[in-house]
Amino acid sequence: MNTSCRVSKLTKSDKLLFSSIMSLVFARDPLFLHAFGDPELDRKSRSRAAAFVSFMFDKSFLLNEEIWGFLNSYMEITRSAAPSSPHHYLIMIGVNPEVQGRGIGTAMLLHLLQVVHADNKSHGIALDTENKGNVNLYQRLRFALRHEENINGLTVYCMFYQK
Structure with a gap:
């Protein structure tokens, strides 16, 4: 890894x-x-995506918040691909494109693996990706492809890391 980084829990002040x-x-x-449109073709696409990301951030601080619309069927399908045993679920991970390829994403995933291994109740980590290129990355970290589903023309890969 070329960059040192510290993984820390986000606070509400990190939202922006x-x-x-x-x-x-x-x-x-x-x-x-698929959900928000192509920002190169639709000028409102970026604001819709930003609103969604902001919502997901706020949602992480709330309990029992309901997700509606297209994401209901998405969540229903992807959650049914995960095991029924207690596990962590990786909702979203990303690295600024300017610093991708420096091991930051891998460092975050390795941190999550440490957290999971320290949790005696957890049996692993479930995640979903729509980016086929990510499947190989996760498989190198011992995630198994459990299910592949086409949802309204969007292929989703459901993966699980068994502890």
Whole structure:
């Protein structure tokens, strides 16, 4: 890894930076393109994506918040691919494109693996990705592809790391 980094829990004061970085990171992500439109073709696409990322940030601080619309079927399908045993679920991970390839994403994943291994109740980590290129990265870290599903023209890869 070329860059040292410290993984720390985000606070509510991190919302603006988080939203800005994640909107940029996921601008070309297949799920974001499908749900919010192509920012190169639709000038409102970026604001819709930013609103969603902001919502997801706020949601992480709330319990029992309901996700609606297209994401209901998405969550239903992806959650059914995960094991029924207690586990962590990686909602979103991303690295600013300007510093990608320096091991920062891997460092975050390795930190999550440490957290999971320290949690006696957890059996592993579930995650979903719409980016086929990510599947190989996760497989190198011992995630197994459990399910592949096409949801309204969007291919979703459901993966699990068994502890």
